[in-house]
Amino acid sequence: MTKILVLNGPNINFLGRRNPQIYGTMTLEQVNQAISQKAQSLGVEVAFFQSNAEGSLIDCIQEHWGNINGIVINPGALTHYGYSLKDALIDAAVPVIEVHLGNIHAREEWRRRSVIADIARGQIAGFGWRSYTAALEIMVGLLQEESSPGSLNE
Numbered sequence: 001m002t003k004i005l006v007l008n009g010p011n012i013n014f015l016g017r018r019n020p021q022i023y024g025t026m027t028l029e030q031v032n033q034a035i036s037q038k039a040q041s042l043g044v045e046v047a048f049f050q051s052n053a054e055g056s057l058i059d060c061i062q063e064h065w066g067n068i069n070g071i072v073i074n075p076g077a078l079t080h081y082g083y084s085l086k087d088a089l090i091d092a093a094v095p096v097i098e099v100h101l102g103n104i105h106a107r108e109e110w111r112r113r114s115v116i117a118d119i120a121r122g123q124i125a126g127f128g129w130r131s132y133t134a135a136l137e138i139m140v141g142l143l144q145e146e147s148s149p150g151s152l153n154e
Contacts, residue, residue: 001045004139005068006035007057008050009076022102024128031129038133042140054078058088069143070095072135079114086115095142097135100125
């Protein structure tokens with residue numbers, strides 16, 4: 001079965017309490033429930049992990065090496081400086097989609113630069129919790145296309 005790892009970086013555990021006009025009012029548990037429901041409808045399995053520590057995120061990626069088909073990640077503040085996280089994502093050798101609840105391109109200048117973006121298949125930002133479910137749906141579609149002969153990518 002297709003398995004997608006959903007990673008969340010620093011401060012994402014404070015969803016629902018943290019700056020709701022940018023990040024929304026849903027808690028991380030509620031966001032994960034929405035992702036789980038979408039995964040069930042798509043016939044895929046998801047694994048969730050959140051940490052405020054870059055090393056823990058890297059450990060999680062490495063622990064799942066060879067057992068996942070893709071990664072959906074909200075790197076939080078690591079978006080802007082998480083170079084060792086970027087290396088771990090590259091080493092995972094699976095497609096990566098970067099997500100953000102808020103529109104990072106409409107915020108402070110330093111938030112607009114992502115060190116992850118150039119290794120990700122794409123970035124979805126500004127749609128709140130829907131950024132995750134959209135990323136999951138897109139990831140599943142990409143994986144299906146890449147695994148079937150005669151796909152549009154050939």
